[in-house]
Amino acid sequence: MFTSHDGLCGIGELAEAAGVTVKTVRFYSERGLLPEASRSAGGHRRYGPGALERLRLIRSLRAFDLPLPEVRRVLDEDEGCAPGGVLEDAVAGQLRELGSRLRELRWREAALRLVQECPPGERADRLLLVGALTAPPSTAPLARFWRAWLPARMPARSTAAFLDVAVPQPPDDPRPAQVLAFARLNALTLAPCPDVGGRPQPEAHRTAGARGAAVLYAGLAEAYELAAVHLRRDREPHGGEALDSFVDAYARAYGIRDTPDFRRLLARQLAADPRIDMYWELVAEVITPPGARAEPTPGAAHDWLHAALTVRPTASAA
Structure with a gap:
């Protein structure tokens, strides 16, 4: 994937390959989610061949709104450093949270419809009630x-x-x-x-x-x-x-x-x-x-x- 003689790439090349910004790569690196393989003579981060796949996994997990600690545990499981079932538990937790949010939105929608559909003279009292x-x-x-x-x-x-x-x-x-x-x-x-x-x-x-x-x-x-x-x-x-x-x-x-x-x-x-x-x-x-x-x-x-x-x-x- 990377064209350098040592098989490593810089932060800009990794960001371009993953379709993200350099700032995003730096953010995950600084939080220990995306380890660098080495540093260049000028002190720039260098990443190994597995970094692109790992970055894409991080982005996928974050797309489901998993918090960073959960992402870290999933990555540890992927590397065999944590017991199995971490991803399943994280997904189940997100589904529960999503269900709660959807329930809240349904109640808010029904309450708004209740106020919208009542006679104008009753709206103020009904709004206070709900x-x-x-x-x-x-x-x-x-x-x-x-x-x-x-x-x-x-x-x-x-x-x-x-x-x-x-x-x-x-x-x-x-x-x-x-x-x-x-x-x-x-x-x-x-x-x-x-x-x-x-x-x-x-x-x-x-x-x-x-x-x-x-x-x-x-x-x-x-x-x-x-x-x-x-x-x-x-x-x-x-x-x-x-x-x-x-x-x-x-x-x-x-x-x-x-x-x-x-x-x-x-x-x-x-x-x-x-x-x-x-x-x-x-x-x-x-x-x-x-x-x-x-x-x-x-x-x-x-x-x-x-x-x-x-x-x-x-x-x-x-």
């Missing part, structure tokens, strides 16, 4: 909201199980409507906790206590699954297994029997408890794919079961 979100948004405010809502000493495993259901994950490629729904969720959870009659939490939390609440939420999860079957079929609230499971969750948490009097009392208690229906409506908007029917949320199942309890307060499958 501008409060990161891209993609954090679920931390939602989790903090529920941790304040749940009993303080509820077992960690039970709390984590509930949060998995109650805190929706932002979609990777959102529609503008999903961005708006998540922005409203964010604003809702950052506002003061819902308060009805001076009681910011359901009566069930105080009656059951922290340990009883774990039993309660485990039982409610089963009841909600049963109710979801009826919701998907558009059935009106009625008595049966779902309602019995719902009432049994409260009875076991309170340590009392399921009786007609208990059901009447429970119906009145649930009617007076704080409502966060808006939260669950927004969750349904966030998690529902385009064109799909919204899956029943725990909030929708709870409302269906409470309505069934109100319609048939003393009915039991037992």
Whole structure:
């Protein structure tokens, strides 16, 4: 490749052969990525036959935005000075980073479309609403909201199980409507906790206590699954297994029997408890794919079961 008698080339010749500037060659040389073979009598860098291939490899790696330390490790692996898998790990890391950046850009695009497509009179308020979100948004405010809502000493495993259901994950490629729904969720959870009659939490939390609440939420999860079957079929609230499971969750948490009097009392208690229906409506908007029917949320199942309890307060499958 090189025409000199000793098979070496100068920095200018190497730069020309690689299609880069002398400044680029000098930059990689000074950082130890492109070792020189020797120096001329005048102190100029001289490079061996392998320098061109190495420089091209460096340029290829940098074209994928690999940082210099990663490039060095890949070069060391190529020379047998590092364990295998360095290049694969570096590529995998870049793919993860690229995926995160693409997700961020999709959220920003959907947010901009949301502002662009809304009526002019609403743009300022909507811009403030979506501008409060990161891209993609954090679920931390939602989790903090529920941790304040749940009993303080509820077992960690039970709390984590509930949060998995109650805190929706932002979609990777959102529609503008999903961005708006998540922005409203964010604003809702950052506002003061819902308060009805001076009681910011359901009566069930105080009656059951922290340990009883774990039993309660485990039982409610089963009841909600049963109710979801009826919701998907558009059935009106009625008595049966779902309602019995719902009432049994409260009875076991309170340590009392399921009786007609208990059901009447429970119906009145649930009617007076704080409502966060808006939260669950927004969750349904966030998690529902385009064109799909919204899956029943725990909030929708709870409302269906409470309505069934109100319609048939003393009915039991037992």
